[in-house]
Amino acid sequence: MEKYMISKILMGAGAAALLASGAMAQDSTFGTTSTDTVNITAEVAPVVRVSGLDDVNFDLNEAFFNQSGPNTYKNQMFCVYSNVSNAGSFSISATGTPAPAFGSNAWAVTNSGDGSILAFTMKVYDGSLDRVVGPGDNWSGFSSAQWNGDRPDTGDCSDTGDNTRLQVTFSKDNVLGANAGTYAGAITLVASAT
Numbered sequence: 001m002e003k004y005m006i007s008k009i010l011m012g013a014g015a016a017a018l019l020a021s022g023a024m025a026q027d028s029t030f031g032t033t034s035t036d037t038v039n040i041t042a043e044v045a046p047v048v049r050v051s052g053l054d055d056v057n058f059d060l061n062e063a064f065f066n067q068s069g070p071n072t073y074k075n076q077m078f079c080v081y082s083n084v085s086n087a088g089s090f091s092i093s094a095t096g097t098p099a100p101a102f103g104s105n106a107w108a109v110t111n112s113g114d115g116s117i118l119a120f121t122m123k124v125y126d127g128s129l130d131r132v133v134g135p136g137d138n139w140s141g142f143s144s145a146q147w148n149g150d151r152p153d154t155g156d157c158s159d160t161g162d163n164t165r166l167q168v169t170f171s172k173d174n175v176l177g178a179n180a181g182t183y184a185g186a187i188t189l190v191a192s193a194t
Helices: 003-023 062-066 170-175
Strands: 048-050 072-081 087-093 107-111 117-125 129-132 136-145 165-171 188-193
Touching: 048 136, 048 188, 062 170, 072 087, 072 188, 117 170
Parallel strands: none
Antiparallel strands: 048 072, 072 165, 087 136, 087 188, 107 117, 117 129, 117 165
């Protein structure tokens, strides 16, 4: 019994020494200098950020009704940051109040007095790709580098300037059919890293 216990202890000590020597085999050796290597990995998630949008206000007065053109629109530059490739790829969709009676691309603002609606459309342009963005649309292929030639390396385009244009358009026909009053609503632009 005593021999069995001693041999069991010796076998256990031998296994521990073997395990310890295996772990040390990965470390450097002792000497006047010693080196070891550590591997570094970092995974950068694909992200996108929309910034710089301001409210868009229209004064649809006599001058608008007397103009010769069929539409009135306003353009606004804003920033889309995307770290997807050197092109800064992204897709665009939007949410808001649809106005399906005025077409599949129409959005609505609502009269605060009587609850009637006034339809409008909007387009997004990156310097190359120009898309009407209606309810349910999700357009891919936009690039945050297209407008200025360089993808922004800051989240607010302070290094390149704004790189995407929003255009909001009201048609004269729709305005002529609307009741007088103040119309208000909101659109949320949704940029996705693609």
